[in-house]
Amino acid sequence: MPQVRVVAEDGEEFGVMDTRDAIRVAREKGMDLVEVAPNAEPPVCKIIDFGRFQYLAKKKANEAKKKQVVIVVKEVKFRPGTDEHDYSYRMKHARQWLQEGDKVKATIWFRGREMTHRELGARILDKLEKDLADISEVEMRPRMEGNQMFIFFGPKRHKGGAKSERPAAPKNDGGGQSGPPAPAAADEKPPA
Numbered sequence: 001m002p003q004v005r006v007v008a009e010d011g012e013e014f015g016v017m018d019t020r021d022a023i024r025v026a027r028e029k030g031m032d033l034v035e036v037a038p039n040a041e042p043p044v045c046k047i048i049d050f051g052r053f054q055y056l057a058k059k060k061a062n063e064a065k066k067k068q069v070v071i072v073v074k075e076v077k078f079r080p081g082t083d084e085h086d087y088s089y090r091m092k093h094a095r096q097w098l099q100e101g102d103k104v105k106a107t108i109w110f111r112g113r114e115m116t117h118r119e120l121g122a123r124i125l126d127k128l129e130k131d132l133a134d135i136s137e138v139e140m141r142p143r144m145e146g147n148q149m150f151i152f153f154g155p156k157r158h159k160g161g162a163k164s165e166r167p168a169a170p171k172n173d174g175g176g177q178s179g180p181p182a183p184a185a186a187d188e189k190p191p192a
Contacts, residue, residue, distance in 0.1 A: 080120040
């Protein structure tokens with residue numbers, strides 16, 4: 001490339017100059033000539049300290065990597081005949097993983113004639129969904145794939161403060177109103 005557009009580290013433009021002259025100017029300043037936009041016409045080069053440039057680029061990449069969130073999917077496996085103790089043990093592990101911010105895949109494994117009693121697996125997954133409802137949200141509803149039925153849980157998005165802000169839904173016992181009465185506005189008169 002016979003000519004390049006030269007830019008200084010602070011953004012000052014030297015304009016288009018011969019490549020050899022640009023290298024000479026960079027050496028006089030004790031810096032390096034680095035090509036930053038090779039596809040431009042003419043190519044753009046910057047006069048910078050290349051070692052420092054590499055160091056800052058590496059540091060920036062490490063900072064971006066630190067801020068990156070790695071989501072892990074952990075799995076708990078059940079069988080249609082899983083007993084209560086085994087169920088509670090696995091449910092506690094799933095709860096712990098969800099509280100740590102991981103996703104959980106709950107799988108029911110059917111073998112042989114168990115395939116005819118899929119409702120047993122569906123009951124276990126429904127129970128698990130109810131037991132984990134306070135800390136998780138269902139990301140994928142229960143579905144069959146081959147001889148497995150599975151469901152995905154993810155941690156609730158609003159951790160901590162959301163519980164105190166959102167009151168529990170009132171239970172409807174069938175008698176009367178479905179919730180508390182709406183507060184009257186300040187300028188309205190109460191009904192007489």
